[in-house]
Amino acid sequence: MTRLTADSDSDRSRIESDVCALLEQVEDPELPVSIIDLGMVREVQAHAGEAGASRCTVDVQLVPTFLGCPAQLFIERDVRQALQNVASIAEVRIIWVPAEQWQLGDISARGREALRRIGVAIPDDDGRARCPHCDSDAVVIDSEFGASLCRRLAHCETCGENVELMRSRPRRHTAPAE
Amino acid sequence: MTAPNAAVGRGLAADLLKMADEELFVGHVLTSTAGWGPELEINLAMSSIGQDEIGHARVLYGLLGDADSASVSALVYERPADQFHAAALSSVYSTDWATLVVKHFLYETADQHRVQLLADCTVDQVAAVAERVRDEETYHLDFWTTWFHRTLDARQGPSRVQSALDELWPSGGELFDFSTSERGGLADPATVDEHRQRWSDGVAAVCQERGLVLREGPTIPAATDRILDEMRLVYKTAPGSWK
Numbered sequence: 001m002t003r004l005t006a007d008s009d010s011d012r013s014r015i016e017s018d019v020c021a022l023l024e025q026v027e028d029p030e031l032p033v034s035i036i037d038l039g040m041v042r043e044v045q046a047h048a049g050e051a052g053a054s055r056c057t058v059d060v061q062l063v064p065t066f067l068g069c070p071a072q073l074f075i076e077r078d079v080r081q082a083l084q085n086v087a088s089i090a091e092v093r094i095i096w097v098p099a100e101q102w103q104l105g106d107i108s109a110r111g112r113e114a115l116r117r118i119g120v121a122i123p124d125d126d127g128r129a130r131c132p133h134c135d136s137d138a139v140v141i142d143s144e145f146g147a148s149l150c151r152r153l154a155h156c157e158t159c160g161e162n163v164e165l166m167r168s169r170p171r172r173h174t175a176p177a178e
Numbered sequence: 179m180t181a182p183n184a185a186v187g188r189g190l191a192a193d194l195l196k197m198a199d200e201e202l203f204v205g206h207v208l209t210s211t212a213g214w215g216p217e218l219e220i221n222l223a224m225s226s227i228g229q230d231e232i233g234h235a236r237v238l239y240g241l242l243g244d245a246d247s248a249s250v251s252a253l254v255y256e257r258p259a260d261q262f263h264a265a266a267l268s269s270v271y272s273t274d275w276a277t278l279v280v281k282h283f284l285y286e287t288a289d290q291h292r293v294q295l296l297a298d299c300t301v302d303q304v305a306a307v308a309e310r311v312r313d314e315e316t317y318h319l320d321f322w323t324t325w326f327h328r329t330l331d332a333r334q335g336p337s338r339v340q341s342a343l344d345e346l347w348p349s350g351g352e353l354f355d356f357s358t359s360e361r362g363g364l365a366d367p368a369t370v371d372e373h374r375q376r377w378s379d380g381v382a383a384v385c386q387e388r389g390l391v392l393r394e395g396p397t398i399p400a401a402t403d404r405i406l407d408e409m410r411l412v413y414k415t416a417p418g419s420w421k
Contacts, residue, residue: 064233066229066230066233066314067230067233067234067236067237067310067311067314068205068229068230068231068232068233068234068236068314069229069233070229073247096245098237098240098307098310099303099306099307099309099310100310101309101310101313142219143219143222143223144223144317144320144321145219145222145223145226145227145317145321146222146226149226149229149230153219153222169310169313169314170313170316170317
């Protein structure tokens with residue numbers, strides 16, 4: 001869920017809403033889902049410009065799906081491009097927050113539907129998923145590692161189609177071996 | 179050049195740099211050698227794990243000063259080779275499956291402890307990223323532990339794994355060669371030694387269970403120059419073009 005700052009005045013609040021609306025046009029480079037629907041946009045905050053200035057600085061805080069995700073540079077570029085024509089913004093600062101976790105629950109319902117349409121399913125907390133093609137629950141994981149860090153390979157035993165499963169942090173920790 | 183992070187003292191910075199360099203080398207070698215595994219899914223896993231490790235290196239480099247791409251890239255592509263202090267194990271290059279499996283089994287089991295040291299660090303920024311790194315490392319440990327055991331189950335497994343252990347085990351402890359407390363490093367020497375010992379005991383227990391022997395022997399040299407030459411080839415071809 002993207003946080004909007006609570007203490008902004010109405011102008012900054014409006015800018016923040018406008019920015020969020022524009023970020024809904026910024027898609028992940030590999031998936032037809034916006035970075036908002038993927039849950040990557042943690043916070044948008046507009047700061048007043050210098051005294052007397054009418055334009056503001058906007059901080060966009062982003063969370064990487066995986067620390068090694070190579071899409072980060074492309075997403076930065078696309079965010080800047082999406083916001084470059086907003087007259088009231090003097091400067092955009094993009095801040096990646098690697099300390100924050102990204103997990104599958106951060107994907108919106110709209111994002112889930114967009115993923116389902118391209119054959120990507122999202123497992124529940126127990127790791128089970130429904131086939132995005134035929135809705136069967138007979139989805140079998142073939143490999144923990146898939147075409148990108150956020151996807152694993154699977155297939156459906158019922159219809160035989162390939163299925164990709166979204167992937168995020170594992171639910172359990174392994175303590176250092178004693 | 180990046181301005182140093184005021185929250186990170188000299189000793190801690192040296193330790194973070196060492197860890198970042200090790201993650202970078204492990205990641206680079208994995209992405210270079212993905213393709214030499216025995217089957218397709220293993221090669222996919224190697225390139226994914228390599229990507230993760232490079233991402234971890236990036237986050238660790240980012241703790242040292244400015245975290246923007248240009249500053250982090252300068253640390254990787256422009257720092258003189260003699261300023262890299264990665265443990266030799268991290269730079270082991272091999273297309274031999276048993277060597278790869280042993281390298282990564284030793285590295286990932288050690289990393290469990292090293293990331294714990296990050297998590298326990300008194301500097302908040304450092305501890306904050308540790309949880310995230312640890313979660314991603316869980317997949318790596320699962321994968322390499324599984325394949326360590328599966329490789330041992332193969333007919334040639336025990337003898338080839340033993341050979342690789344004989345070559346690599348003596349250099350494993352270097353992964354815990356962090357700063358002394360006088361320079362204010364990642365942790366005090368007693369804590370580091372405790373983790374080194376627990377790691378060593380853990381590896382010994384697994385080896386005993388599988389009929390393997392841990393032997394003393396010579397340490398291996400680091401392959402820093404080879405890795406940097408490979409990594410920097412394209413960057414050097416057109417300097418200034420990659421900003």
